[in-house]
Amino acid sequence: MKRELPLFICALMGITMIIQYFIPHPYSIKFYQTVIGWFIIIMTFAFVLGIMSIARVHWNKVSRKQKDWFYSLVALISLSVTLFVGFAFGIERGKPFMLIFEYIQVPMESTMFSLLAFYIASAAFRTFRARTFEATLLLIAAVIVMLGRVPIGYMISSKIPAISGWILDIPNLAAKRGIMIGVGLGSISMGLKIILGVERSWLGTIGGE
Amino acid sequence: MKNLLDKFLKMDRRYIFFLVALGVIIPLIVPIGLPVDITKPVKDVYDAIDSLPEGSYVIISLDYDPATIPELDPMAYAILRHCFRKNLKVITMTLLPAGPGVAEMATKTCAKLENKKYGEDYVFLGYKVGVSAVILGIGEDIRIPFPQDYYGTSIDDLPMMKGYKNYDDTEIVITISGTNVPASWVAYAHQRYHVNVASGVTAVMAADFYPYLQTGQMVGLIGGLKGAAEYEKLVGVPGKAFVGMDAQSIIHSLIIILIIIGNIAYFIVRKSKKEGVG
Amino acid sequence: MEMVWITISALLTLAIFSFLYKDNPIYKFAEHLLVGASAGYYFVIYFFNSVKPNLIDEVVKNHHLIPLIPGFLGFLILFRLSRKYGWLSRWSIAFYIGTGMGIYIPVAMQANIIEQLRGTMVETGKVGEPPLFNISSFSLLFSDFNWHNLILAINGPILIIGVLCTLAYFFFSKPHKGALGKFAKVGITFLMVGFGASFGYTVMARVSLLIGRMDFLVNTWFRQLFGL
Numbered sequence: 269m270k271r272e273l274p275l276f277i278c279a280l281m282g283i284t285m286i287i288q289y290f291i292p293h294p295y296s297i298k299f300y301q302t303v304i305g306w307f308i309i310i311m312t313f314a315f316v317l318g319i320m321s322i323a324r325v326h327w328n329k330v331s332r333k334q335k336d337w338f339y340s341l342v343a344l345i346s347l348s349v350t351l352f353v354g355f356a357f358g359i360e361r362g363k364p365f366m367l368i369f370e371y372i373q374v375p376m377e378s379t380m381f382s383l384l385a386f387y388i389a390s391a392a393f394r395t396f397r398a399r400t401f402e403a404t405l406l407l408i409a410a411v412i413v414m415l416g417r418v419p420i421g422y423m424i425s426s427k428i429p430a431i432s433g434w435i436l437d438i439p440n441l442a443a444k445r446g447i448m449i450g451v452g453l454g455s456i457s458m459g460l461k462i463i464l465g466v467e468r469s470w471l472g473t474i475g476g477e
Numbered sequence: 478m479k480n481l482l483d484k485f486l487k488m489d490r491r492y493i494f495f496l497v498a499l500g501v502i503i504p505l506i507v508p509i510g511l512p513v514d515i516t517k518p519v520k521d522v523y524d525a526i527d528s529l530p531e532g533s534y535v536i537i538s539l540d541y542d543p544a545t546i547p548e549l550d551p552m553a554y555a556i557l558r559h560c561f562r563k564n565l566k567v568i569t570m571t572l573l574p575a576g577p578g579v580a581e582m583a584t585k586t587c588a589k590l591e592n593k594k595y596g597e598d599y600v601f602l603g604y605k606v607g608v609s610a611v612i613l614g615i616g617e618d619i620r621i622p623f624p625q626d627y628y629g630t631s632i633d634d635l636p637m638m639k640g641y642k643n644y645d646d647t648e649i650v651i652t653i654s655g656t657n658v659p660a661s662w663v664a665y666a667h668q669r670y671h672v673n674v675a676s677g678v679t680a681v682m683a684a685d686f687y688p689y690l691q692t693g694q695m696v697g698l699i700g701g702l703k704g705a706a707e708y709e710k711l712v713g714v715p716g717k718a719f720v721g722m723d724a725q726s727i728i729h730s731l732i733i734i735l736i737i738i739g740n741i742a743y744f745i746v747r748k749s750k751k752e753g754v755g
Numbered sequence: 756m757e758m759v760w761i762t763i764s765a766l767l768t769l770a771i772f773s774f775l776y777k778d779n780p781i782y783k784f785a786e787h788l789l790v791g792a793s794a795g796y797y798f799v800i801y802f803f804n805s806v807k808p809n810l811i812d813e814v815v816k817n818h819h820l821i822p823l824i825p826g827f828l829g830f831l832i833l834f835r836l837s838r839k840y841g842w843l844s845r846w847s848i849a850f851y852i853g854t855g856m857g858i859y860i861p862v863a864m865q866a867n868i869i870e871q872l873r874g875t876m877v878e879t880g881k882v883g884e885p886p887l888f889n890i891s892s893f894s895l896l897f898s899d900f901n902w903h904n905l906i907l908a909i910n911g912p913i914l915i916i917g918v919l920c921t922l923a924y925f926f927f928s929k930p931h932k933g934a935l936g937k938f939a940k941v942g943i944t945f946l947m948v949g950f951g952a953s954f955g956y957t958v959m960a961r962v963s964l965l966i967g968r969m970d971f972l973v974n975t976w977f978r979q980l981f982g983l
Contacts, residue, residue, distance in 0.1 A: 281850055309810050319798050326791075345791065374579075382547070382961065405951065410955040435951075449872070501962075605804060629808070
């Protein structure tokens with residue numbers, strides 16, 4: 269019941285959905301449409317679970333006064349305030365909820381990712397070395413693409429964007445396609461293993477089981 | 478000399494940070510106005526939209542979040558304005574939970590700029606959980622994933638959506654994203670329902686989508702801020718991407734110079750170390 | 756009022772940038788503020804964009820009872836947090852993993868394998884465009900030998916060799932020795948060019964984000980603050 273039923277549900281749904289793809293009968297289409305609707309609702313709760321876990325981690329930190337508990341308190345307060353304004357005033361543009369989003373979340377999140385520009389520049393200087401043939405190839409391809417994708421490359425020579433285009437269109441395409449096919453085959457075999465119950469790690473261990 | 482170079486190679490990285498900051502700020506204050514050339518994958522997206530007859534339905538899925546706003550907003554704005562100028566019926570949505578705020582802002586701002594009316598010229602459906610199921614759901618009937626729009630109005634009460642059912646009524650899907658979501662649009666919407674998919678992606682993702690471009694699974698691809706600048710130029714609405722191209726050129730040059738100097742210094746130091754040992 | 760909000764944004768932007776100097780309490784404060792606000796934002800969005808229209812309104816307004824079943828299954832997921840009843844969550848997880856895999860496998864086969872092979876060997880998928888690998892491009896090369904025709908002719912063979920060798924590199928069931936080793940070595944060459952292209956593009960992406968933030972600080976906040 270605790271392990272067998274989930275494995276059965278997983279296999280049943282997986283096999284049914286694969287068969288459905290090849291047999292577009294009106295009944296199978298109706299079934300498929302229903303399942304898609306259900307899938308969306310169930311997935312929503314899975315995402316909610318993620319947020320509850322985050323809240324729990326910070327709650328535990330605060331209640332046990334662990335190291336840096338103050339910052340966890342900040343996280344919990346900002347979580348509560350966002351929840352409150354969202355449910356109390358709605359989510360349309362111009363409402364407090366969207367103001368928090370626009371003026372607090374947006375600037376911080378995009379700044380956080382922009383920090384990488386600094387680190388990438390410093391890494392380029394310190395570690396990007398033409399030590400071997402492969403590393404040299406990587407370096408040359410990177411430099412051509414970097415130049416070919418900005419106006420200055422075009423100004424230096426119209427050949428640079430053309431070469432960078434060729435790198436992207438042919439050797440890059442070959443490498444990325446090889447990866448895509450490899451990953452595709454890997455994930456399909458993993459999917460089949462899950463459906464057939466060979467791979468069961470998704471069951472997880474709950475209460476020692 | 479060797480010691481000096483050794484020190485130079487190990488210098489505090491904050492000097493480099495400072496150079497990068499200057500390289501970005503100066504051209505923003507004093508623009509140079511470097512010319513932008515048009516590449517084929519971007520032109521393909523433009524042509525695909527430009528050739529559509531008035532009143533065609535397009536889905537624009539703004540699948541990005543605040544982290545990639547500086548890169549993808551300019552793209553989204555240029556595409557939205559292009560679609561509105563062509564009098565297409567625009568359905569916007571997002572498949573990222575952090576997307577609604579960003580997507581609503583882009584949709585509403587562009588609609589206002591082009592004098593478009595909500596419900597008649599465009600609708601905003603908001604976000605729905607479950608990427609694959611949502612894309613597949615639209616393929617059957619848009620009302621399965623989206624019984625209502627973002628504001629809680631039933632889809633059937635929106636004048637524009639009367640008579641619209643699924644991808645059969647859609648000319649093209651344009652997905653703008655900094656994630657792997659465009660691959661899902663290709664797999665689920667194009668492969669299963671044969672709708673045209675075009676994509677605008679962050680530069681990080683751009684190289685990965687070339688396989689889809691060559692097979693025609695994507696009709697076109699806009700990559701990064703440069704792609705956005707090209708699209709702005711094509712539509713004739715120079716914006717943030719266009720302005721950013723100067724700084725982009727300077728920083729790319731700076732990084733290339735850093736790589737070259739770094740390598741020269743490294744090889745000199747290595748050579749002299751070898752000689753020292755010998 | 757807008758100026759106050761813009762100033763808050765600018766100060767928070769600077770708080771994040773302060774990490775460049777070194778990790779510090781102001782950065783940590785901003786970071787946790789972001790974590791909390793994002794989690795709250797997601798929760799509210801999940802509710803108003805998915806739970807309410809697809810479940811609550813369907814049941815309450817439209818009197819459809821069927822959505823209660825996935826609603827119940829979804830609710831069971833939340834038991835994952837309980838040690839005693841955690842196993843109940845497996846039923847719902849089984850449903851969405853099974854369904855997810857079931858819909859993924861056939862389309863992945865089509866989109867990521869069959870179409871890719873077709874694009875490599877047979878046709879480009881674009882109407883009117885000849886396949887990359889075709890004999891006529893070679894006859895054109897021999898009749899009129901120039902750079903353009905040479906590239907046109909070798910593109911197809913390069914692509915095929917590149918894809919096959921990259922796949923050979925990822926073939927781990929046999930040690931990379933002998934012929935396989937040589938193929939894998941060529942595969943690495945292609946991979947390096949591919950990664951180089953990705954790196955070039957990644958630099959572009961990160962710089963673009965920085966430009967966006969600096970543009971905000973310089974052209975929005977600073978100019979408005981000092982009325983420039």
